[in-house]
Amino acid sequence: MSGVGLRRLLETAVTQGVTEARARIFGHVLNPTGQRSPHKLLRKKLIGDKVSQWYPHDVTKDDPLVMAAREQERLSKLEMLKRRGKGPPKKGQGKGAAKRNKGK
């Protein structure tokens, strides 16, 4: 009976020693008690680079002529709408803003 307990004690001592030695050699961070550790977060890889490259760079943006043409089209379209009376309303006159002001 005490022999079994002694054996178990020896087993745990040996395995613990092995893990500690391994951590020392390879530079692992041990957490035997299982408390919260900052190491878990610091282990993660950085993804910022990949995340910022989601939208591909539009080649037409480098060409000033194309950009000028597009801007012209946008302005002329806006003018057409204004002529018909369909342009954007003044500030504070739109549907949402009017409701907000009226409710106040």
Place this chain on the structure above:
Amino acid sequence: MWQDEPKCIKDHNRRLLAEKFELKRNLYKAFIRDPELPSELREKLTAKLSKLPRNSSFTRIRNRCVFSGRPRGVYEFFRMSRIVFRTLANQGMLNGVKKASW
């Protein structure tokens, strides 16, 4: 492609900010979670973390479709919404993609 969509532009700005602050953010967050540091230091760090701009959080980023700006039904592998994917794949513009039948 997406140059006129204001939501896409905002999303792009968020991505750039997130990339810029990522390292700091991770560091602060990690230190807060460490139970062995003194608690005033941890409180100071939580304050610092909260002072970082909100748009630098990764949770605020949404994978929109690159072509149409659709926020839903976007496959990360293609960066496209399902609709655009279908149109392009049927035209044969996606390399190696064909209709499955087995």
